[in-house]
Amino acid sequence: MPDLKFENANALYIHLPFCTSKCPYCDFYSVKYSKQRVDLYWAALFMELEELTHKVNNHLLQTIYLGGGTPSLVAPFFIGELIKKIKNKFRVIPAAEITIEINPASITEEKIIALKRAGINRLSVGIQSFNDQHLNFLGRRSSSENNKKILTLVDQYFDSYSADLIFALPEQSLKEFEIDLEEMLKFNPPHISLYNLEIHENTPFYQRYNQGELKLPTEEVDAEMYELALKKLKTAGYQHYEISNFARRGYRARHNYIYWLYQPYLALGPGAAAFDGNCRSQNLSDLSLYLKYYNPQNLSFAEFLESEVSQPAGRFRQNKQNQEIKIRELNCLSKKEKMAEYSFLALRTAKGLFYHKFYCQFKVDFKSLYKEEIAELKENNLIEEGNERIYLTDRGKEVANKVFLKFLLD
Numbered sequence: 001m002p003d004l005k006f007e008n009a010n011a012l013y014i015h016l017p018f019c020t021s022k023c024p025y026c027d028f029y030s031v032k033y034s035k036q037r038v039d040l041y042w043a044a045l046f047m048e049l050e051e052l053t054h055k056v057n058n059h060l061l062q063t064i065y066l067g068g069g070t071p072s073l074v075a076p077f078f079i080g081e082l083i084k085k086i087k088n089k090f091r092v093i094p095a096a097e098i099t100i101e102i103n104p105a106s107i108t109e110e111k112i113i114a115l116k117r118a119g120i121n122r123l124s125v126g127i128q129s130f131n132d133q134h135l136n137f138l139g140r141r142s143s144s145e146n147n148k149k150i151l152t153l154v155d156q157y158f159d160s161y162s163a164d165l166i167f168a169l170p171e172q173s174l175k176e177f178e179i180d181l182e183e184m185l186k187f188n189p190p191h192i193s194l195y196n197l198e199i200h201e202n203t204p205f206y207q208r209y210n211q212g213e214l215k216l217p218t219e220e221v222d223a224e225m226y227e228l229a230l231k232k233l234k235t236a237g238y239q240h241y242e243i244s245n246f247a248r249r250g251y252r253a254r255h256n257y258i259y260w261l262y263q264p265y266l267a268l269g270p271g272a273a274a275f276d277g278n279c280r281s282q283n284l285s286d287l288s289l290y291l292k293y294y295n296p297q298n299l300s301f302a303e304f305l306e307s308e309v310s311q312p313a314g315r316f317r318q319n320k321q322n323q324e325i326k327i328r329e330l331n332c333l334s335k336k337e338k339m340a341e342y343s344f345l346a347l348r349t350a351k352g353l354f355y356h357k358f359y360c361q362f363k364v365d366f367k368s369l370y371k372e373e374i375a376e377l378k379e380n381n382l383i384e385e386g387n388e389r390i391y392l393t394d395r396g397k398e399v400a401n402k403v404f405l406k407f408l409l410d
């Protein structure tokens with residue numbers, strides 16, 4: 001399989017695919033956490049990192065993001081070693097944003113401090129709700145009280161962090177969501193992400209939804225919740241800089257912004273996807289396969305570190321055995337697909353899509369290409385046009401997926 005060659009990727013995503021149990025709405029790739037699995041995984045991850053360094057021309061990193069799964073289940077020692085290794089292999093800028101996702105159910109004050117010492121400078125906290133009934137229904141193992149305790153600790157130790165809420169939950173009323181928002185605002189987090197509950201195929205919620213067991217709020221209530229959030233967060237001084245994201249000045253998520261700007265990014269771990277500006281390369285979501293490919297000798301992490309001392313460079317070698325394993329899928333996009341994707345992503349941001357940037361990227365005039373679509377969306381008050389750009393109106397943000405469909409080309 002041809003490999004990607006990264007010219008200008010400045011962001012690195014690392015997938016840590018371990019969870020204590022599976023939340024019934026979640027379609028992220030994860031397996032059950034065990035110490036032994038993490039140990040084997042870390043040796044494999046270092047091997048993939050080694051391999052990655054040979055595919056990258058420009059070793060400058062501005063952001064590193066550790067997502068999951070539940071990265072906070074992993075001992076901070078591993079995180080520290082990983083960051084050290086990345087800094088050894090890449091030029092990580094001094095002001096780099098280094099984020100880890102944490103779950104209030106698997107974090108303690110000691111771990112928060114240890115993560116900071118390990119080099120993490122931003123936390124993304126999966127609060128999801130402050131309502132015990134909803135947390136329980138979502139399969140979250142934290143309580144409202146624990147969520148508040150953890151947010152207090154996070155705020156004490158970290159200047160930069162984000163807190164997530166999910167809305168439009170089964171049986172959730174507008175009032176209940178308003179209480180969630182108000183609870184969140186008491187902490188005044190520098191960054192807030194708000195996600196609409198999505199029912200994904202191959203999840204227990206999908207089955208229950210199809211059997212009529214999940215009573216989701218109506219589209220009207222869903223829209224009212226979103227409008228309420230926009231109003232409350234604006235009044236509280238947050239900039240609504242992306243459909244689902246709100247930040248105080250200076251606290252936008254720099255890593256995610258690289259995705260929205262359609263810039264290339266690197267990725268490590270099973271299920272993780274990298275993008276070189278033309279093609280997306282996705283590691284298969286299969287930890288066993290990943291371990292077989294990168295760590296066929298089943299080295300523990302300590303053994304791996306020892307072996308590195310005796311063979312300091314180029315530990316990872318393709319051999320006959322792993323050449324036969326298909327570890328990732330490559331998906332190269334047509335120009336039309338890229339133009340559509342670029343448009344969706346740019347329109348997610350408050351700044352919207354600038355015509356001249358689109359032209360620089362594709363040598364195509366956006367206004368001529370989408371003349372009819374722009375006119376129709378403007379007429380329906382879903383987008384606005386100004387200063388050589390288009391951007392979503394508040395109504396457009398509510399039905400963003402429908403707007404995005406307009407930019408798909410035959």
Ligand code: SF4
Pocket residue numbers: 018019020021022023026027028030068069070103
């Ligand atoms: S903890 Fe996060 S990644 Fe794990 S199953 Fe729940 S939502 Fe998914």
